[in-house]
Amino acid sequence: MRRLGEAARNPGRSQKNDRSEVSGLNTESFKSIAERADSDTIYSILSRSLRVDWKEYVALVAKLRGKGLFPILVGVILSQNTSDKNSIRAFEKLRAEIGVGIDDILRARLEDIEASIREAGLWKQKAAAIKRAAEEISKAGGEKYLSSEDPVRLREFLLSIKGIGFKTVDVFLSVAREAPFFAIDTHAMRIAIRWGLIRRRSYGEASRAFLELFGPQRAEETHRLLIALGRRYCRARKPLCGECPVRDLCPSSSKYLGKS
Numbered sequence: 001m002r003r004l005g006e007a008a009r010n011p012g013r014s015q016k017n018d019r020s021e022v023s024g025l026n027t028e029s030f031k032s033i034a035e036r037a038d039s040d041t042i043y044s045i046l047s048r049s050l051r052v053d054w055k056e057y058v059a060l061v062a063k064l065r066g067k068g069l070f071p072i073l074v075g076v077i078l079s080q081n082t083s084d085k086n087s088i089r090a091f092e093k094l095r096a097e098i099g100v101g102i103d104d105i106l107r108a109r110l111e112d113i114e115a116s117i118r119e120a121g122l123w124k125q126k127a128a129a130i131k132r133a134a135e136e137i138s139k140a141g142g143e144k145y146l147s148s149e150d151p152v153r154l155r156e157f158l159l160s161i162k163g164i165g166f167k168t169v170d171v172f173l174s175v176a177r178e179a180p181f182f183a184i185d186t187h188a189m190r191i192a193i194r195w196g197l198i199r200r201r202s203y204g205e206a207s208r209a210f211l212e213l214f215g216p217q218r219a220e221e222t223h224r225l226l227i228a229l230g231r232r233y234c235r236a237r238k239p240l241c242g243e244c245p246v247r248d249l250c251p252s253s254s255k256y257l258g259k260s
């Protein structure tokens, strides 16, 4: 479990508590999903009942459409604060008009990158982050550096680049390097709380909890399954607990079912 320990030493930024998520639960009898079922059972329910289409995830689109690992980072930066649908459109436009390799980005003018990625929103910040990332990674050794540097050191390096945060770097490393980091997006955070794995919104705690629950081997796949679960059933408002495949194991289902 050495690698799990390494990942666990890198907690994300703490975010504000969301007590509303855990209020209303009977804490006396509250047992997290991890105390109700083992990892294989939960994984098997998720993988049997949820469809993951690579065309709906910008990181997977970038992995299949681009050459090398840098395009994956570009795709994940584009997905910050927007939907995969918008970021995929922006990625494809950037790929067609400028290219998504390190050299393509180094050669391009910042204004042209901005114009190509407008559909992703926040185009000025994202174009600057993509440009900065290309410059810093190029100085460090380019694609060779991305593919061969120790994942823990690479994580630290990428986090030092302005515009690249914990979620971006963890999605990138798990997709590009199959490294043992569990990326937490808004769906995974909500589910971690509803499953009773964490008591407050904390990137590092949620990431560690899922990594411990599913293990490093399944981190990337279960990250996508949780997004699918969040999109289809475990919505922020009015989760569809009655139809949810994990309702018999989820400690929050009775809370929501009781209200409907």
Ligand code: SF4
Binding pocket: 191, 194, 233, 234, 235, 239, 240, 241, 242, 244, 245, 246, 247, 250, 251, 252, 253, 256
């Ligand atoms: S049972 Fe409800 S709260 Fe639990 S994971 Fe499913 S939708 Fe979310």
